[in-house]
Amino acid sequence: MDTEVSVIGLGALGSALAGAFLSAGHSTAVWNRTRAKALPLVARGAVEAASPEAAVGAGPLVVVCLPTYDVVREVLSPCAAGLVGRTLVNLTSGSPAHARDAAGRARELGVRYLDGAALAAPSWVGRPDSLQLYGGPRPVFEAHRGVLAALGDPVYLGDDPALPAVHDIALLGLLWSALTGWLHGVALTGADGPGGGVSATAYTAVVGRWMPTVGRLMGEYARQVDAGAYPAGGFPLDQHLMLMGLLEHAGELRGVESGLPQAFLGLAGRAVEDGHGADGYARLIEYVRGRAGR
Numbered sequence: 065m066d067t068e069v070s071v072i073g074l075g076a077l078g079s080a081l082a083g084a085f086l087s088a089g090h091s092t093a094v095w096n097r098t099r100a101k102a103l104p105l106v107a108r109g110a111v112e113a114a115s116p117e118a119a120v121g122a123g124p125l126v127v128v129c130l131p132t133y134d135v136v137r138e139v140l141s142p143c144a145a146g147l148v149g150r151t152l153v154n155l156t157s158g159s160p161a162h163a164r165d166a167a168g169r170a171r172e173l174g175v176r177y178l179d180g181a182a183l184a185a186p187s188w189v190g191r192p193d194s195l196q197l198y199g200g201p202r203p204v205f206e207a208h209r210g211v212l213a214a215l216g217d218p219v220y221l222g223d224d225p226a227l228p229a230v231h232d233i234a235l236l237g238l239l240w241s242a243l244t245g246w247l248h249g250v251a252l253t254g255a256d257g258p259g260g261g262v263s264a265t266a267y268t269a270v271v272g273r274w275m276p277t278v279g280r281l282m283g284e285y286a287r288q289v290d291a292g293a294y295p296a297g298g299f300p301l302d303q304h305l306m307l308m309g310l311l312e313h314a315g316e317l318r319g320v321e322s323g324l325p326q327a328f329l330g331l332a333g334r335a336v337e338d339g340h341g342a343d344g345y346a347r348l349i350e351y352v353r354g355r356a357g358r
Contacts, residue, residue, distance in 0.1 A: 084190035088214035093122035160226035181232035255318035302341035
């Protein structure tokens with residue numbers, strides 16, 4: 065076999081990765097322990113490898129997406145000799161420690177290694193805005209950027225292979241926080257009462273117009289966090305705290321029970337009690353980090 069990329073592991077995400085490579089015109093070899101999962105991709109033009117060793121030997125770039133790092137090690141250990149001189153891109157979800165350990169083993173074997181995270185549902189893979197994160201040697205990333213771009217937007221984070229794993233879980237935390245806040249708003253605006261009865265679609269249209277402001281605030285607060293200074297800019301924490309109280313009251317009146325207002329009040333309330341009411345919202349980073357008062 066002589067292909068541009070091999071994909072090992074054809075679960076929902078792995079199949080989507082292989083499909084995106086094929087859609088972009090890249091010759092692709094595939095392997096999966098359960099052979100039936102390879103057949104739809106073969107029908108689309110993929111080359112089925114008879115074994116992991118055959119998949120590794122098919123081309124210069126090997127992309128692996130398996131349930132755990134332990135499974136990656138189990139599948140690829142017999143392929144160690146064949147991986148030498150090739151590039152292994154590991155898109156398996158795991159911890160930063162797993163990523164560091166895998167990168168260390170690859171380095172010992174003479175395998176070029178990138179750890180990565182595909183921040184997309186399988187159905188989104190291949191879209192230009194589908195975020196893909198990579199960590200490892202920059203020359204290795206640059207050598208394969210063109211092929212990896214078939215999966216979405218390839219973002220290089222740095223030399224440390226643990227960076228994608230940390231960003232992955234941090235960004236998922238942001239996703240869940242934002243979606244839960246959105247659901248809270250849907251429930252609040254949709255409930256019975258004055259100004260209520262709003263559909264989720266109508267409320268979300270307003271949310272879309274508000275999000276650029278949220279993004280600008282994040283950019284401003286990021287600079288404050290990096291500088292360790294938290295000017296209020298006309299919107300101090302004690303005002304935030306007052307508005308959080310209104311959010312809690314509105315939820316009580318309308319039967320919304322996400323728990324978010326209480327979490328906001330607890331965090332901001334501690335900062336205000338400690339004398340930071342005149343500071344800006346970014347001051348709360350000290351409480352999120354658990355360093356306040358130390």
